[in-house]
Amino acid sequence: MESSNDFRSILPFLPLILRSSAVFWPPSVLEALKSLSKGPIHSNVNSGQLFALAIDDLRNSLGFSSLNLSASLGFSLFFDDLMNKDDAVKWFTEVVPKLADLLLRLPVLLETHYQNAGAFNETDTGLRLFESQQSGIVFLSQELIAALLVCALFCLFPTTNRGAKHLPPINFDNLFLCLYEYYDVSQENKIKCILHYFEKISSDMHVGNVSFERKVLPLKNNPSCIVYPEADFWSNSTLSLCMFEVCTSGLIEDHLTEALEVDFANKYLGGGALSRGCVQEEIRFMINPELIIGMLFLPSMADNEAIEIIGAERFSNYTGYAKSFRFCGDYAEKKSCDTMGRRKTRIIAIDALCNPGKRQYKLEFLLRETNKALCGFLDTNKSRQNKMPINEIGNDIAIGVVTGNWGCGAFGGDPQVKAVIQWLAASQGLRPFVLYYTFNLEALQKLEEVVQWIILHEWTVGELWNILVEYSNQRLKGKTKVGFFSWLLPYLYNDDPMNFD
Incomplete structure (x- = not known):
């Protein structure tokens, strides 16, 4: 992938590494995602508690700190206590493996994205960081968006310098932290909406595009x-x-x-x-x-x-x-x-x-x-x-x-x-x-x-x-x-x- 300056502007905020003009998952992350993609029989991830531990392992492999304890407990609370047991089994046996597989394809999805940037008009539409007072537009496929949202669910986005760039938090750890520390039914139902999205795209990936214009x-x-x-x-x-x-x-x-x-x-x-x-x-x-x-x-x-x-x-x-x-x-x-x-x-x-x-x-x-x-x-x-x-x-x-x-x-x-x-x-x-x-x-x-x-x-x-x-x-x-x-x-x-x- 030919890396433009636009790509380099977003790279510090992605959980990937750049080598020889191509992006990759670090080897330890790659192996962990492969394990998750094979289902709970192989990965042993079959509960909210173990899901949080798997996320911690991924984060540690990326050099990030472990999840906040309340966030880990929030994952456990939702998947082990609040979620219907049959739905939880489906989530860990069917959905999580497909989400992990989607993450494995993220580097290829990004490469395809940058190859196609500008395909809709003469303007660069590649994913990039927008500075204040910088107008422009980004076109993302629904599949690439889905992969990036799985990164957020797995809390894999780097957080360093987001505040300095006036960017809001993007990882989902705070959703689950708030569920545990300030529980109310509306917070539980917010998470239900998010998980419904992941369930739906894991069984039927949509092929459209979404544009974001500043x-x-x-x-x-x-x-x-x-x-x-x-x-x-x-x-x-x-x-x-x-x-x-x-x-x-x-x-x-x-x-x-x-x-x-x-x-x-x-x-x-x-x-x-x-x-x-x-x-x-x-x-x-x-x-x-x-x-x-x-x-x-x-x-x-x-x-x-x-x-x-x-x-x-x-x-x-x-x-x-x-x-x-x-x-x-x-x-x-x-x-x-x-x-x-x-x-x-x-x-x-x-x-x-x-x-x-x-x-x-x-x-x-x-x-x-x-x-x-x-x-x-x-x-x-x-x-x-x-x-x-x-x-x-x-x-x-x-x-x-x-x-x-x-x-x-x-x-x-x-x-x-x-x-x-x-x-x-x-x-x-x-x-x-x-x-x-x-x-x-x-x-x-x-x-x-x-x-x-x-x-x-x-x-x-x-x-x-x-x-x-x-x-x-x-x-x-x-x-x-x-x-x-x-x-x-x-x-x-x-x-x-x-x-x-």
């Missing part, structure tokens, strides 16, 4: 890209607002037609998916586990960055949220594939301000949130190729935005303001529609009426932005304490009949 709005003048907009840009925008549909029931991930589905992200992709987190982003990463591999090579997002992932397949059904989260069996993916072999599932990770309090009404933070959403909602490939100014991009974009209470809930944002911000960003990005799931949030009960009133009056992006800034100014100065909707249309909250005149 999108950046440059902070300085760049002739070929959009520059991070200032407040005057938003104030002067004459673009029309796009269609906005309100849904009081349903879930973003259940939307079946192709659209940009918003991940209410942490600035570290995945948030608490591999620890104790179990809200919107973490749940999405459990039911679409291929998303997790983005955590391997995508550092934390700056204010002018977003991450778009296309093609991640859904494997699990679920019910509940947070502590009520439960795995509910297999999900049969319904979405078709595009010409690049990616499922038509587009997920855009944008991180909102965390616990912003009153500062969210300051102009600089309104601008930050609106530009963050714009970065996510823009089709940067079209803008780069066509070198269009921002107000002309996307005339042929037919893919809308499916979203909800981004930056609210645990993040503490104002849901009425956040809904308007997303509408502004989608409209400025010339997305044809926003489909907004309110999750029955009381603060958004009047969202439909407010949207209808604004659309009836044919406001532009600039006009709505200016009104939002005026409201936020009054809120910041204590001149009003009511929500944006009540401030804009007080009659809606006085039991008066709706009057658009």
Whole structure:
């Protein structure tokens, strides 16, 4: 394999060694994986306790420390106590050997990957580490993703320097540590989702692709890209607002037609998916586990960055949220594939301000949130190729935005303001529609009426932005304490009949 600089950037974060332009498992790891691949009769790995010991042996062969004791006990707790006995037998006799075999093929899968990098277009699409402010895209086969996720399950990724590169943890040891130290049923069910994925791919390896794109709005003048907009840009925008549909029931991930589905992200992709987190982003990463591999090579997002992932397949059904989260069996993916072999599932990770309090009404933070959403909602490939100014991009974009209470809930944002911000960003990005799931949030009960009133009056992006800034100014100065909707249309909250005149 000819090793490019891009490959060398990710090599320190992979558990492989490079010799003569090719990657290999160290000999002792290779032998241990061969033993595992032959099943428990040969490897003696037939319980959670012995599985953890086998993982320790692999880690020690790579020069890593042993698993944290609580993580080892978490493996034992799950596989020996919580897992159905018949399912545990199947896991160790059928699934683990196939996962070990997949790891044995990782070097070849990587070699094939780099040989094919750039096959979809003239851009290098090889697996690499993205530095902050570095835009680009990586195409990974579902098989390579599966092998890399087995590395995470077996806790084989090096951890040195991940923090220095602003990369989140990627090994699964913390999932099992949290299960043991902070047991709750939701954590057990998160692991059930992950294991269901491994069971499914071990019996039926899917052959599609997934792309991971780091999108950046440059902070300085760049002739070929959009520059991070200032407040005057938003104030002067004459673009029309796009269609906005309100849904009081349903879930973003259940939307079946192709659209940009918003991940209410942490600035570290995945948030608490591999620890104790179990809200919107973490749940999405459990039911679409291929998303997790983005955590391997995508550092934390700056204010002018977003991450778009296309093609991640859904494997699990679920019910509940947070502590009520439960795995509910297999999900049969319904979405078709595009010409690049990616499922038509587009997920855009944008991180909102965390616990912003009153500062969210300051102009600089309104601008930050609106530009963050714009970065996510823009089709940067079209803008780069066509070198269009921002107000002309996307005339042929037919893919809308499916979203909800981004930056609210645990993040503490104002849901009425956040809904308007997303509408502004989608409209400025010339997305044809926003489909907004309110999750029955009381603060958004009047969202439909407010949207209808604004659309009836044919406001532009600039006009709505200016009104939002005026409201936020009054809120910041204590001149009003009511929500944006009540401030804009007080009659809606006085039991008066709706009057658009």
